[in-house]
Amino acid sequence: MALLYAIATRIMYAGILLLAVIILNFGMMHLAPGDVADSISQSMGGADEEVLNEIRATYGLDRPFIVQLGSYIGKVLRFDLGYSFFYTQPVSQLILQKLPATLLLVLTAQFLALIVGVFLGVYSAQRPNGLSSHFVSFFALFGYSAPVFWSGLLLLIGFSLHIQWFPVAGMRDVTIEGNFLEEAIDIIRHMVLPVITLASIFLALYSRLSRATMMEVLGSDYIRTAKSKGLTDREIIYKHALKNSLSPVITLAGLQFSAVVSGAILVESVFSWPGLGTLAFESIIARDTPTILGILFFSALVVIVGNLLTDLTLRLVDPRVRTNG
Amino acid sequence: MNNTDKNIVKARHPFTEAFEMFSKNIAAVIALIVLFLIILIAIFGPTLYPVDPFDMVWMPFSPPGEEGFIFGTDYLGRDLVAMIVHGARVSIIIGLSAAFVTVFIGVSVGAMAGFYRGWVEEVLMRITEFFQVLPTLLFAMVIVALFGASLTMITIAIGAVSWTAVARITRAEFLRIRELEYVTASRASGANNFILMFGIILPNALPPIIVQAALMVGSAILFEAGLSFLGLTDPNVVSWGQVIGSNRSYLLDASFTVTIPGAAIFITVLCISLVGDGLNDALNPKLRQR
Amino acid sequence: MTDPLLSVKNLRIELNTRDGVAPVIDDFSFDLFPGEAISFVGESGCGKSMTALGIMGLLPEGVGKIASGSINFAGEDLSSAEQKRMRNIRGNEISMIFQEPMTSLNPVYTIGEQIAEVLRAHQGLSKQASWTKAIELLDAVRIPNPQARISDYPFQMSGGQRQRVMIAIALACEPKILIADEPTTALDVTVQAQIFDLLNDLRKQTGTAIILITHDMGAVAEMAERMIVMYAGRKVEEGPVQQVIDNAGHPYTQGLISCVPHILEKLTAKRQMLQEVPGIVPSLRDFGKDQCLFASRCQYVSEKCNNTRPTENKFSSSQTVACWLTESIQ
Numbered sequence: 001m002a003l004l005y006a007i008a009t010r011i012m013y014a015g016i017l018l019l020a021v022i023i024l025n026f027g028m029m030h031l032a033p034g035d036v037a038d039s040i041s042q043s044m045g046g047a048d049e050e051v052l053n054e055i056r057a058t059y060g061l062d063r064p065f066i067v068q069l070g071s072y073i074g075k076v077l078r079f080d081l082g083y084s085f086f087y088t089q090p091v092s093q094l095i096l097q098k099l100p101a102t103l104l105l106v107l108t109a110q111f112l113a114l115i116v117g118v119f120l121g122v123y124s125a126q127r128p129n130g131l132s133s134h135f136v137s138f139f140a141l142f143g144y145s146a147p148v149f150w151s152g153l154l155l156l157i158g159f160s161l162h163i164q165w166f167p168v169a170g171m172r173d174v175t176i177e178g179n180f181l182e183e184a185i186d187i188i189r190h191m192v193l194p195v196i197t198l199a200s201i202f203l204a205l206y207s208r209l210s211r212a213t214m215m216e217v218l219g220s221d222y223i224r225t226a227k228s229k230g231l232t233d234r235e236i237i238y239k240h241a242l243k244n245s246l247s248p249v250i251t252l253a254g255l256q257f258s259a260v261v262s263g264a265i266l267v268e269s270v271f272s273w274p275g276l277g278t279l280a281f282e283s284i285i286a287r288d289t290p291t292i293l294g295i296l297f298f299s300a301l302v303v304i305v306g307n308l309l310t311d312l313t314l315r316l317v318d319p320r321v322r323t324n325g
Numbered sequence: 326m327n328n329t330d331k332n333i334v335k336a337r338h339p340f341t342e343a344f345e346m347f348s349k350n351i352a353a354v355i356a357l358i359v360l361f362l363i364i365l366i367a368i369f370g371p372t373l374y375p376v377d378p379f380d381m382v383w384m385p386f387s388p389p390g391e392e393g394f395i396f397g398t399d400y401l402g403r404d405l406v407a408m409i410v411h412g413a414r415v416s417i418i419i420g421l422s423a424a425f426v427t428v429f430i431g432v433s434v435g436a437m438a439g440f441y442r443g444w445v446e447e448v449l450m451r452i453t454e455f456f457q458v459l460p461t462l463l464f465a466m467v468i469v470a471l472f473g474a475s476l477t478m479i480t481i482a483i484g485a486v487s488w489t490a491v492a493r494i495t496r497a498e499f500l501r502i503r504e505l506e507y508v509t510a511s512r513a514s515g516a517n518n519f520i521l522m523f524g525i526i527l528p529n530a531l532p533p534i535i536v537q538a539a540l541m542v543g544s545a546i547l548f549e550a551g552l553s554f555l556g557l558t559d560p561n562v563v564s565w566g567q568v569i570g571s572n573r574s575y576l577l578d579a580s581f582t583v584t585i586p587g588a589a590i591f592i593t594v595l596c597i598s599l600v601g602d603g604l605n606d607a608l609n610p611k612l613r614q615r
Numbered sequence: 616m617t618d619p620l621l622s623v624k625n626l627r628i629e630l631n632t633r634d635g636v637a638p639v640i641d642d643f644s645f646d647l648f649p650g651e652a653i654s655f656v657g658e659s660g661c662g663k664s665m666t667a668l669g670i671m672g673l674l675p676e677g678v679g680k681i682a683s684g685s686i687n688f689a690g691e692d693l694s695s696a697e698q699k700r701m702r703n704i705r706g707n708e709i710s711m712i713f714q715e716p717m718t719s720l721n722p723v724y725t726i727g728e729q730i731a732e733v734l735r736a737h738q739g740l741s742k743q744a745s746w747t748k749a750i751e752l753l754d755a756v757r758i759p760n761p762q763a764r765i766s767d768y769p770f771q772m773s774g775g776q777r778q779r780v781m782i783a784i785a786l787a788c789e790p791k792i793l794i795a796d797e798p799t800t801a802l803d804v805t806v807q808a809q810i811f812d813l814l815n816d817l818r819k820q821t822g823t824a825i826i827l828i829t830h831d832m833g834a835v836a837e838m839a840e841r842m843i844v845m846y847a848g849r850k851v852e853e854g855p856v857q858q859v860i861d862n863a864g865h866p867y868t869q870g871l872i873s874c875v876p877h878i879l880e881k882l883t884a885k886r887q888m889l890q891e892v893p894g895i896v897p898s899l900r901d902f903g904k905d906q907c908l909f910a911s912r913c914q915y916v917s918e919k920c921n922n923t924r925p926t927e928n929k930f931s932s933s934q935t936v937a938c939w940l941t942e943s944i945q
Binding site for chain 1: 456461468551573577580583584588597599
């Protein structure tokens, strides 16, 4: 019951947050010089004032701000994000088309970064002055300091231009068709470099944090207790220490959802990955307001849902969070 | 009783101690020197190397070293050295000013929230959470695209989306320090809220804020590089990310036009991270006792 | 006389410090007989806990090590035993409870799991059987409603209850020796008494020998038959508890006892004054020196004390003291 109540409050709160995001985005769009009508007329090669006003009337742009906002919120509640004049498609349809590619990239990269990062952290924490520790420190510095688009380009230069192991761009090869297995392998080949690039930023964060927390945990009293019980090293590290050192890493991972979206935009741009990031970039350049608003809304939704999931995971890992609500 | 005399440690100013700690960290000291050189290049470089980065000076894609162009030329035959030198300015200016905006907003919000508690804290932390939900790069891209790609707008955009970390750290420090005895003592001796906040609590909360501020400079530089890589930057000003962005289509012909400016960003941010790490070790009294 | 269960001979434990290697335990010997309760007494930092960790094979890795001497447990030298063998002994034949019950239990596992785990590790019990036994153990350490509390997490319990859980874990496999390192220091006075009662009762039931580490002379009087007074990593006095309290040989022991006047049965003329022991324990870098380490705080100090380490002398039939002045004080 307590859990249900906690989830319900969190969801309600998330809803309010989303509403605020919509209002901010919509207001920002409204404040910006130029509007949809200008963009449309520009794409048509210019139009006179009369045509502009006609377009404004069609899109309801002549109504007061508050009315427009109200109608937009009403539509969003029905998951209608408007119509993109640039792509001549409903925005929600557009987003759902591009979503799988981005999710595939982002989730694989996050998963990889978490698993490898935690493992590296745990491993190196047991050898504070060993080679692996230096590797983690060095790698963390690299991950912090290298611009992600640059490390992506370096990988591209190295592994698809010089050594031609991986394809240069895109998500699939159009010539490969039919066989499911072949298609899957093709997609995986396309994924390798973008996933490594995106994962590298987060891998650096996670390995460093899990190394630090693991070292702290290994020095704690309850680890001494576990040792005094005569447990094996494996039980001590993977049962007693690991579960305790996970909470900070999960919390950090939860805070990264917004950074993941940012990283995805750059990585998708480098590798011409046909996902939401590329869509975002194109629509911003084209000033396709409904699409921009839709993506902004959707990214906020992703971050909020991500935070919710993080909270729930933390409850699983740490009983103290569970009871304190 | 001679024994105890040896154990007396002379009290020194904490910053003297921090400085000593920092100067023992060789990597951080070297990084600080390199950083200093980069700043010198940003200030005096364009005067000492007066080649216009927008001028076509030689054939496109001539490799580094050829015809005296140390870094070679880009796809329009522009001198890469000139672009790096001029680009340093943008990186440093944006890095510092965006970090300043970030720290200013973050410290103000965090200090108010941590000091006044109650509904003030509630409201401010909700606002902070709200800004954390915004996808930073996307939001900054939209701001820059809608309101114009001037350096000021880029600075504001970066500042607006990255102050939340500073706010959280400041609040946490204020919450901790406001309960300490010396704050109560000052309060009892009649210090007003302003003095308590900025004269008493803030100086003691500074160490983690300084470290975070240093890291913010680095992340602001990366942020600007990302924006200009995507082309969302002032087209009349050279910046490192922009050089990479505009040359990326010619990777096969001349990968150096991408690797060199990228290395410039990397080295700059790496030095900032190392200095930040050094500051962290030097200012963190818990680590110092080891 | 029976053979000792545990016999420590000339133990030397070295610790790496910033100023070099320091012998935190120096030439330390004692015997523990089956079912007996002895107590290590002394100020913090005098090496009591290090001795315990040394016996358990849990000295901090890379920092502390047994440099020489032997720890003979039931015919086996633990100081040179393999890790695997030590794991078998720990929690099974020799158990330990610690000073900080608040942090000694793993916060993310139920107490039931933490008790059951040790039974599975050493007695090969099934999951089901180990939990049933865990409930019995919770009952034995007098935690009310054990069936329900078994699935509680440590943070849902008070300090005293957590220490009871620690005792349940330590006694789960009916060990021959229980080392209790300041088990009540972090607890309220009323709870302290309860924990000592519990330990005393359990000892009667199981016949486990106890090494109680404490700086609380009251606890010693209540729990132990024999006491070993330690100072700066060395044994300064050893003897039956009541005998030492009534007639302490070492000036340091006298100081410790006079700090707690209520344990004296009769206030004799020379102990009427409530005195303190002035000064502090010497720093680690002085630990290895060939002198009496208490000399700088001793009111009876002489030239010899500063130049030669005192040998252990028989003070009475069952009492030994390491002090050059034992005879003159008498």
